[in-house]
Every structure is written in structure tokens, then in C-alpha cells.
Amino acid sequence: MLGKFGADDHFHPMKRISFSTQVFTGMAAGLALGFWARESGSPALAEGLRIVGETFVQLLRVLVVPLVFTAIVASIAALRDLGNAARLVAGTLVWFAITALIAVSIGLTLGTLIQPGVQAGVDAAAAVRPGTTGSWLDFLRGLVPANILGLAASTKQADDGSLTTGLSFNILQIIVVAITIGVAAVRTGEAGAPFLAFNAAALAIFRRVLRWVVRLTPIGTAGLLGHAVVQYGWQSLAALGSFAGAIYLGLGLVLLVVYPALLRLNGLSVGRFFAAAWPAIQLGLVSRSSIATLPVTEAAVERIGVPRSYAAFAVPFAATTKMDGCAAIYPAVAALFVAQYYHVPLHATDYLLVVLVSVIGSAATAGLTGALVMLTLTLTTLGLPLEGAGLLLAIDPILDMGRTAVNVAGQALVPTIVARRQGLIDQIAPAHTEEPVAQPA
Template identity: 55%
Template structure:
């Protein structure tokens, strides 16, 4: 039986782009934060703080199960990819290469600008951080003492370890593990769906987070850290808009502009949320949209979200070490700079994709023998720095799979060329919108 249907295309309606919502939230947050501080409006400051805290808490709520099931599923998905071991090793290699480049840029900028000079800060202004990191803690902290504590204390590194062990075991068991894998894939989809709802609240979260930062710290405090803040933003910008496009053009031989067009939803969300793990579902969507095979992207992106931190674990510790050394009157030499580079490459998993980079910084300082009180000097300014650091992290987490896929000949060039910064509602919703825009054919 043939049914003829002529459904007219719906009238075009104005849609407020997601990036514009983020920018609006950013501007509104700055204005409200300034108003709360300048007029001493306590209830407004409290409201902004609560809005920002709730948004971050909602992101963190899904972190533990999301990381576990994402890593588990991503490892088992490698069985569907040819040359899985080669892809995994190439991914890790490019993580290390880009981290080395990033830390070199951070060290160079720090040596050229002397960020600790003329700040008026003294060692007395520093204080010991609540969370610290050392090589012993890092190495012994990978293996959990039980299976519950890592989830209740949000120890992402231990969660990654357990997920990796479970994934490798599932690969060894083969078909016997299929029921568990089916369950894991279903839970992962459920978590990602729920997280999409939280992500849609990002413009509102932006108002709270930016407003709180301005209302709490104001412009006076930023002035004391002007050189250091500029160094972090310039260093991240050089990596984000200099190194990454160069790698795309020369190594992957694809358009850098097209990459940013496709990856922008993840980069802008990372800037606001300050969480690589919280942004992970968006990062994976845009990476797949850029033509990286789903099976490989589902491994590389979760792996990168917990270990690939060019902003937090490379540029920032390098600059912070120089800054703190200058405040405390400690001279750093070539050996110290090499140690910073080594720690940045090997210890980046200590950041674990969460908001802030305190653990990574204390790991670097303790290895160099610098006073950990120096971390206290940077805590006040950290939220403002973390936005640009996380945006750089996430861009790198999407870039490396694109580079590796292009070099291995598995990148879908047509998909890459057509990638766009469409709303981050997930592919099914976007496809539904696209289908609704055309007449229904006769069937």
C-alpha cells in the first residue's frame, strides 16, 4: 500500500546558538559579579556562588561512574579496530610529544617574563595546600585498597586503574563477558544522556562561576598576578592556536579551521566548566563528528580526559614552578627544567581531569624541592587560570585522535570537511532536526 504524505517543512525559527548562550552568560556573570562586589550585595554574591557550585556538583556527580564505564567500554571497543595496539601506542606517543612541546613553551615564556618579579608577594603570603602529591603517593595511590572508596572519594586515577583491569579481563574472557559489556554500554549511554541535560545548563553555570570569581577576587587581586595570568593565557593560546593548527596542517594534513569549527562546542564548554571529565561526552561527540572512527574515539577521548593535560599538567606547572621559585628566592637550573618536563609528561595522570591542578603542581614542586606553601599563593587566582587551561586540555584530547587517525589512514575526510559547530544535543537529536526540515517522501 502506498501512502502519500506531503508534510511542509516547518518555518525557520530563530535559535539562540549555544556558543552565544555561553558568551551571554559570561558577560552577565562579569556584570553581576562586579555589581555584587562594588555595591557589597551579599545576597547576590551568595546566589552566584550557589548557582556555580550546583552546576559543578552536577558535573561531578556523574564523574566516577562515567569514567569507569567509559574506560571499560573504550578498552573493549578496541577489539573492533584493526591494529588496536598500534593505535593505542601512537595515541600515547602523541600525548607525550604534545606535552613536551607545551611544557617547553611554558618554560620559555616563564624565563622571558619573570612572572614572580614585582608582584609584592612574599613567602609569608603562601600556605600549605589541603591536597598534595608526591611520587610515592602517585605510584602507590594508583592501586585502591577497596572497590568502594575510589568512588566515594572521587579518586579518578584509581577508578581508571580498576576500569582498565576490568576492560582487559573482559577482552581475555571474550564472549563470556558479553553480558557485562552490554550492561556497561547501556549504563554509559544512560550516564551520557543525563550529562547532556547538565551540559545544557552551562550558560546558567557560566553566570554563577564567572560572577563568583569576579565578586570574590575582583580586579585588584588579578593585578598582582597580571604577568603570571597573562603568561598562562598566552602559553595556552600559543599551544591552542599555534602548535595544534601546525600539527593539523603539517602532520595530519587537514584544515585547522575546520578542526576548530567542529571541536568548538567542547572547547567552549571546557572553558566554562573547568572539567575535562565533565566535558568528555561532548569531546567524544565532536571528535567523532570530525571523522575519527567511533571505536577509536571511544578509547582515545576517555583516555585523554584522564591523562592528556597540556594546559594543567604542562604549561601551568612550568610557569608556576618559575613563579614560586622567584617568590621564594630559589634559583632553578637546567637540571630543574628537565625535571619539570619529565614530571609533566609522566605525571600528568595525577590531574585526573578534575577541576584544578593542585595535585599536579604539588607533585612538580615536591620533585624540585620547592616549598609547597607556594601553592597557596596561586589558589586565589586558580579559577580564572583554570578556564583557559581546561580549554587547552580538551582541544588536545580531540586533536590527538584526529592526528593519529589521519596518519593511520582511518580518518573520514568527508566527515571532517563537513563538521560544524552545531548544537551539542547528541547526534540523534540533531539528525531528527535535520529530517524534520525536509518534506516526507511517498512510501
């Protein structure tokens, strides 16, 4: 998706600096500015960091709907020429389940050994029943589009009483609409050919716009990371240190041990995979949004060598339902935390229920946002008090950074493994160290 520089970039001054260096510089600047704003109490700097970070994420999010729609329609047109399309879809679902099973097993093991609920110093008064909860009916409801674009309007009231109206989108509904229209266009034959040609042209245009937005990644990273430092700091970790430690230990094991092992077992280069996927993982870490990171994740998967026709389907679908951080490790450890905190004994059947919810529960919460939905679904299934989720909200943004990074890595991993097992790639394409996957064209 994002290749080498075009002729219009011949004299671009940033060409001499690798994209990885630019991103790391942005991260360092964000940390420094964030701590400076926090220590000095400068509201102007803090507000500036927030605006820069939110603007960058918004620019990415505004491209998600047209990119996902046109890419999936184009992938449907391309998949008709592949004889193994059904095996690709089946393989994707199987590997979703396999990786989720491994991740939730790690979460349950760590929650049992570390016992974060027993060691917690959080006040019981912090327990608040969340306003948003997960339901097994959400998946079926989410499949039915509210409109042709999967958009919904919402109105929020600010602290000063003012009302703000905005649009949100359900990525799962967009996928359903795009698949339906893509199949219909292909089945229509010659009459659908002009539409498919227009869609291909629109996709090329949106990809070009994406390259321009990706140029801003170092600046956006500085704003996002700086704002996170200003707003959350690290002092909230004190009372829930053992819980946060268990979460990040589990995330680290999945990202740095499980994923590399799966890559090696499938004959793929670990170093080259992470070199290609790093920009997406890094953006997921600071943006805390798999959906906002989706275009960059798809670019990484294509750079690895996964065919565009498959990546355009697998990555958006994964960004909706493949969440090893939010839907496996976190709810497993958090459910054990709540049970331990309220002294509710759990039995073998309860552990199996946690596994079941984690393996298929992300589909049940597809189209909804936040790990809180997945956690409440797990607590409801186990019959644990939903108020327990409120105990963990103080440090949720800090945990969400690591969760999303692992989510994004898994969303790039599964299409890579499936493509390799189906013979679509022989090995990971050679990495260009001077121009990582997100380097603009």
C-alpha cells in the same frame, strides 16, 4: 554522541537559536550579573549564581562515573575488532609526550624572558606551605582501586563547625576497573555476551541523560562565570600581573599557535576542529574541571570523526593524564617564579628536570585534582621551598580557567591526531554551523 534533534524535540522553542548563540548569551549574562552582584553587594544574587553554577557542574560530574565505565567497557568490546588497537594506545602516549614537551618548553622560555619572580609585588608573608603535595608514588597508589567503583567518602568541617560528608571518585581507578572488567567480559565469550549487551544499553541511556543535561549549558555557564566574577574579581592580579601575563601568554601560544600548527601538519582543518571542540573548551573555561567536561569533550571528538571505540578510551584517559595547561605551562612558569623570588639559581639540569616532570608528572598525579599538586611535585623535584606555592594561591582560580580550557583542547586534539595518523579519519567531518557538537539530540 550528541547528534541532531530527535522527534521529541520537534517543537522545542530553542531549536531556532544555535547552540553557540545560546552559550555566548549565557556567558554575557553571567558577566553582567556577576559585576552587578559585585558592585551592588547583593548576597542573594551572588548566592543564586553560585548555586546555579555548582548544580550544573554536579549534574555533569554525576554522569562521569557511569559514562566512563560503560563507554570504556564498550570500547574494549569494539577494539577487539580493530587490528591496530596497540598502535592507537602507543600513539596516544607518544602524542601526549610530544605536546607536553612543546608546552613546557614554551613555559620555560616565557618564565626565563619575563622573569615574573623578579617583578612580583606579592608580600613574602603570603608564603604558606600547602597542605596537599604531589608525589611520584601517587601514580602507583592511584592505579589500585579502593573499591569496585573507585569511590571514596570524605568529611569536611565548615566554618560554623558543621560536618558534611560526600563521595568523590578517582577517575584513574575507574578506568583501571573498566578496562579489567571489559577485557574479562570479552575473554569470557558467550557467558559475557549478556553483560556486554546490558552495558551497551546502559551506555545509550546515560548518553541520553547527558543530552538533557547539556541543554542546561547556557544557564550553567551564566552561573559559573557570574560566580567567578563575584568571588575573585580581578584586583588580585595587580601584585602578580607579570606572572599571570606569562601564564596566559603561554596558554594562548599553545592553544592558538601550537595546536593549529599540529592540526595543519597532520592534514586536519583548524577551523572545523575548533568549531567542534569549542563547546568543550568553553565549558572547561567556566567549570574549571576537565572531569566535569569529559562527556562533552568525548562528544566533540566523536563529532570530529574519531571512532567511538577509540574515543571512549582515549578521552577519559586524557582527562586524567593529559594537562598541557596544568602540568606543563603552569608548573614551568611557576617553578621559575619561585626560584626567582627566593633568588635560587637554576642550571641546565634543573630545566631538564622541569621538562621531565611535566612530560611524565601528570601521570604521577593522576587521580588528584588541581595544578597545585603538579606544582608542588615540580618544586620538590627541584628542591625549591614549597612555601613558594602559597604566594600564587590568591590568583589561582583566575589562572585555572585558562589552564583548564587548554587542557580540554589538548584532550580533544591528541585523539584526533592519532586517529588521523592511523587512517581512522580522512579529514575532519563537515561542521554544522547551526548545531555545534554539544547541541542536544
